[in-house]
Amino acid sequence: MGRETWAIGVDLGGTKVEVAAVDAGGTILQRLKQPTHVETGPDSIMAAIAAMIKQVREHGPQTPPAGVGVGVAGQVNAATGVVRFAPNLNWREVPLQDRLQTDLTLPVGVTNDVRAATWGEWRHGAGQGAEDLICLFIGTGIGGGVVSGGRMLEGATNTAGELGHITTDLNGPPCTCGHRGCLEALAGGWAIARRAREAIGDAPAAGQAFLRAAGLKEPVAPEDINAAVVAAAAHAHDPLARLIVDEVARALIAGTVSLINAFNPSRLILGGGVMQGLPELTDRIGAGIRRFALNAATEALEVLPARLKGDAGVVGAATLAIQSFAPR
């Protein structure tokens, strides 16, 4: 399998679809990005994806692609490639794999978007060469992927790796999932925003200083307060923002300590928008893990930032297609 082997990777989310031609070395050869028109429904979106794939294929290498890999923000039946539930797309039981295979006459594999991104980081990013790794993507929500003994964990119903929903503070604030104190409810982007809005409401003077430090001009609407604003204010040394970041760091340390003790990986790879906004957290989390996780579980551990950033999804999806469909 040489560099001439390539595949098409698709990253399908609630706001955008990205399609890329990716070679066996993980290099993106061609790419296309479009907004996802969720309101048009599954048929129209699948038709748009097929059209994007045809376009990328026309401008890609002259050899035929090994196949198509799709990472979708939702729950996937691994055997059938049916998207069982994708809340951001408002999809239920959509036969994405069958539909694209029929349209394209190419083999198609479908997986969860976070797992696709984990494939990307594992094969072509910060996880290269590791047999035991965890990717934790801390964005608006928190998700992850786990490789153990050289295999991606799938679980009994293909949902292994819901690492945002490990209970980190059993008395903590409510989570969108119906439980409370999930890692995501303490350190996900939406939770950071919630915490900042509450803190600003509770302490108006400190809140004013926070907004000034973040460079926000009055009037400020609640939806203007997000994790990026907190990061900006913290980087401008605002005490309230720094307190919030300290709390986020503490939650991420507690949550990753759980993961290290449970899975014993040799690499913990931290990605997602919150980590990109607060890159200093990587070292803080690493130091916290070394302090609080079991010594035996951290002997071989490296804590690293994700390398592929926004490309992890398409690169990983294409990598999975090459691995599944390319002749050896």
Place this chain on the structure above:
Amino acid sequence: MGRETWAIGVDLGGTKVEVAAVDAGGTILQRLKQPTHVETGPDSIMAAIAAMIKQVREHGPQTPPAGVGVGVAGQVNAATGVVRFAPNLNWREVPLQDRLQTDLTLPVGVTNDVRAATWGEWRHGAGQGAEDLICLFIGTGIGGGVVSGGRMLEGATNTAGELGHITTDLNGPPCTCGHRGCLEALAGGWAIARRAREAIGDAPAAGQAFLRAAGLKEPVAPEDINAAVVAAAAHAHDPLARLIVDEVARALIAGTVSLINAFNPSRLILGGGVMQGLPELTDRIGAGIRRFALNAATEALEVLPARLKGDAGVVGAATLAIQSFAPR
């Protein structure tokens, strides 16, 4: 590999050594148990184990055993069978596998005791036939084993499955590991005893009622208060004991929700002394998981009590030996 295939399983803990002849169906054919004389040191203990194995072998089947499996309460190098650290035995870097192999001229495999017990439950207990399961043993401490996709997870340095040290309450009480709010620090036997002693100290009248309900006679020493006493008082409807059991149940629900969301098993098997003392917790934990874990992660889930009880260790260790060493 028929029923005539058998192996020797050893369960080596800080208080007792158990050696058994076990057939390929998981049936114990012969067994011996002795106290562990920790004070005599590794050489003497290994000699005693070798003598016990010889004795069991003499009274076991006439065919030679496939080999010996040892589960030891400590951290093991999987490649060399060296016991790296076993605090209850006061062992560091003890070459258990080499020593027993030399003494016995049989192949010997060494693993962690909790992982051996997980092998036992997986192959011959409540986990039979499952490809994705978690065994959680809630005794004085809490440990576990995880099977995912039909494979026992080992991790990068063979410590995967330290499920007692997932952070469940990041503001919780200190754990013996140096962190705080670990599942074990909330629901392990030692933590239940600590909580009961504190509660009795804080509320003397309620404490007196608790001690009467548990059937303890004055004078009561602090070490008389343990998880079994709490279970006895709770079963006698003592309000303080029931409050403590409610807290334990809540912690175990939060912790197992984390495990279900992270690993997505089809079976969660609950064992250990605390579960044997409070068997009603199995259904409570199952109901809590169904309420608080992600729906997609619980679709295929059964929550079951462990079946092999105290035999899981020797049966599992022998099973591992048969699997590793028996001709196929």
